[in-house]
Amino acid sequence: MSMTTPPLELAVDVAHRAGALLVRYAAELRDGVDLGVSTKSSASDPVSEADRAAERLIAGGLLDARPDDGLLGEEGQASRPGTSGYRWVVDPLDGTVNFLYGRPTWCVSIACEDADGTVVGVVHAPQLGETWTATRGGGARRHETGHVLAVSEVTELGECLVATGFSYDPLVRADQGRAVADLVPRARDVRRDGSAALDLAWVAAGRADGYVEAGLNPWDWAAGRLLVTEAGGRVSTASWTLGGRSRAAVVAGGAAAHDHLLAWLEERP
Known part of the structure; x- marks a missing residue:
């Protein structure tokens, strides 16, 4: 090269x-x-x-x-x-x-x-x-097929398959577990696959409707953020109190899924 x-x-x-x-x-x-x-x-x-x-x-x-x-x-x-x-x-x-x-x-x-x-x-x-x-x-x-990616167009939180992940800090993980327990009955389902970059790629490809996670580092989502936005989705950050202090969270998805997840996050104590 x-x-x-x-x-x-x-x-x-x-x-x-x-x-x-x-x-x-x-x-x-x-x-x-x-x-x-x-x-x-x-x-x-x-x-x-x-x-x-x-x-x-x-x-x-x-x-x-x-x-x-x-x-x-x-x-x-x-x-x-x-x-x-x-x-x-x-x-x-x-x-x-x-x-x-x-x-x-x-x-x-x-x-x-x-x-x-x-x-x-x-x-x-x-x-x-x-x-x-x-x-x-x-x-x-x-890349393999040239297929153009597009985020899903679900309109209700109850239709959303939501991807998420957990912190390495045990106190933060405990709070995230309680938050997921609140989200599960509101959404179609929640998936925790263990790779933020892959979660965001799958949102871009329509394999998940939305994504929310706190405590990411720049390398976790730099590529995935562009995949989602170029696939027609939205990515934003918001504050999420976990483990006794405010932390930056990433919210991504199609327009409606993103907005529903952001509203859910802003309801969190």
């Missing part, structure tokens, strides 16, 4: 290479290989050599092609400022718990930002065989 490589083409190429690396690590894991798993913020927040190796591959691929760009990565190994006005925001393995348990619902998330927001977003789920892409002003698509 060269400096003239379009950002979307570069992001897809690097995401696929990282995905192939992670699939090899997944096979080693099944064979009993020790991936050096440790924890970060809590026992429910693991990291492994697979996460770190994927981030090194992604950072190398992006910066070899575009050495003047900045980079922000979840594992922090290659995070750096840039001089070009562009910054890559990378989650090398979103859904690490799923990965470590042999579940296929994990992904690589790569976004490119400039001063006006996200330019390109790619979410690649190698064990599902799917990649979702978006460019600012250019729409969102499933």
Whole structure:
């Protein structure tokens, strides 16, 4: 790849290479290989050599092609400022718990930002065989087929399949559990699949109607946010009191689903 490589083409190429690396690590894991798993913020927040190796591959691929760009990565190994006005925001393995348990619902998330927001977003789920892409002003698509993504058009909260996720903080998780108990009888159902980036890609693809989660980091939703908005949806942030203090929450979905979830969130004590 060269400096003239379009950002979307570069992001897809690097995401696929990282995905192939992670699939090899997944096979080693099944064979009993020790991936050096440790924890970060809590026992429910693991990291492994697979996460770190994927981030090194992604950072190398992006910066070899575009050495003047900045980079922000979840594992922090290659995070750096840039001089070009562009910054890559990378989650090398979103859904690490799923990965470590042999579940296929994990992904690589790569976004490119400039001063006006996200330019390109790619979410690649190698064990599902799917990649979702978006460019600012250019729409969102499933990469393998070129199919244009569109959010669902449900109009009532009772029709909404809602995706969500839980914090790594036990006190926050307890409050989120109580909130979900309140949401379940109001919505069609609630899903907790363990990957924010994948949840947002599925909202963009109409596989969930809405999404709400607190405590996300930039790499969790940089790519997914663009997928949803380019698929015709809305994404916003709101305050949610959890674990004794106010936290930023992300709300996404089609217009009606987004508004219903935002109103529900604003009703929370």
